[in-house]
Amino acid sequence: MMDLGPVVWPPPPISTERLVLREPEARDRAAFIELYASPEVHTYLGGPRPRDELEREMPEVPGRRSGSFVVDLDGTMIGHVMLRRATEHRSPSAVGKVDLGYLFLPRAWGFGYAAEACAAALGWLEGALPGEPVVLTTQTANAGSMRLAAKLGFTEAERFRAWDADQWLGLRAPYPG
Numbered sequence: 001m002m003d004l005g006p007v008v009w010p011p012p013p014i015s016t017e018r019l020v021l022r023e024p025e026a027r028d029r030a031a032f033i034e035l036y037a038s039p040e041v042h043t044y045l046g047g048p049r050p051r052d053e054l055e056r057e058m059p060e061v062p063g064r065r066s067g068s069f070v071v072d073l074d075g076t077m078i079g080h081v082m083l084r085r086a087t088e089h090r091s092p093s094a095v096g097k098v099d100l101g102y103l104f105l106p107r108a109w110g111f112g113y114a115a116e117a118c119a120a121a122l123g124w125l126e127g128a129l130p131g132e133p134v135v136l137t138t139q140t141a142n143a144g145s146m147r148l149a150a151k152l153g154f155t156e157a158e159r160f161r162a163w164d165a166d167q168w169l170g171l172r173a174p175y176p177g
Helices: 026-037 051-057 113-128 143-151
Strands: 020-022 068-073 076-085 098-104 134-139 155-162 165-172
Touching (some): 020 113, 026 051, 026 076, 026 098, 068 113, 134 143, 143 165
Antiparallel strands (some): 068 076, 076 098, 134 165, 155 165
């Protein structure tokens, strides 16, 4: 995966009804470690990373690159939304397209925050790179992620097998205009 290319980064914080999408800061480090060490978050992502390893390797300001948004609720990080250009992918049809990824802490699940944050990030992308198609990959077993993909307007482009699991690749066509 690589950065998005010719976009102004970081953008000003993006406010939604309940959330703020902003650039990562040093105060988010503990939440990033919690995200990557969480067995619940990584159920469909190959399993969690060891907390001690993350404590050693996590930079002071994690996730600082174009397309990387911290999802902030009332001043606290609850998730991470990433928009990156796919340079390598298990599905060749995804290469070159912008790939949407997201991780949310389990305490933030079930409130619609992921849909709200991803929709805001996609809206920002449409303004920054008009007409850009976006892909999203998830395991078919991840029912919540499959529902979110549909809610965000992704339609099935293909299914494939990777990482010993059935995967779903969705495509979100660019807005006409």
